[in-house]
Amino acid sequence: MKFAVVAFPGSNCEMDLVYAIEDVVKEQAELVPSTATYLNDYSAVLLPGGFSYGDYLRSGAIAQLAPIMPAVKRFAAAGKPVLGICNGFQILTEARLLPGSLQRNQESKFVCKVADLVVTNNQTLFTTNYQAQQTIQLPIAHGDGNYYCDPITLAELRKNNQIIFTYQNNPNGSVAAIAGISNRQGNVLGMMPHPERAVEAILGSTSGRELFSSLVNSVRKRGLIHE
């Protein structure tokens, strides 16, 4: 199975994602430049963290216009897995593949620390290897991680179990302490914490491993494998 890791100008977590896939869950990962227009050969598409286009205008606002994005939208519309981490989450909201937006942290400061999270939905393509309501530790590192959506959208997210991760100690002012959400269909996940930075004990946490192993299992079960 082959995963696409899309690199935008200013991405800085793409090699950490490649490491998590190749060295930890032992699958293939390919870096795909954001100038590409084709993603059909992949089992999943991953949008990494970083500062695409220097976060100009708003984080993710320019990246969502990159040539690769129509292919990401087609991939998502086909029900295949798309994961956006940190800046990747920001790009997915800007592209309207996920509802709401990521705004400046409440205290207007960049937050960089390990966060305690709750896996509030372990029934997604990305979370089946976690226990229900499991507490996990993942690093966060963002200036624009304050998730906002209006009350109607929040009610829908709750009703459809689209809130996948929440913070135990809300570090950025996010509505309902939301750290990660999925789309209604469950195949697109955006999260501010960095699972790819928590895949080896030496990194301080291995809580990210289950996310990648869940994704591999789901791809296998659904027959989405491209060799």
Ligand SMILES: NC(=O)CC[C@H](N)C(=O)O
């Ligand atoms: N680590 C990241 O992906 C940073 C995300 C984003 N550019 C921010 O500071 O909010």
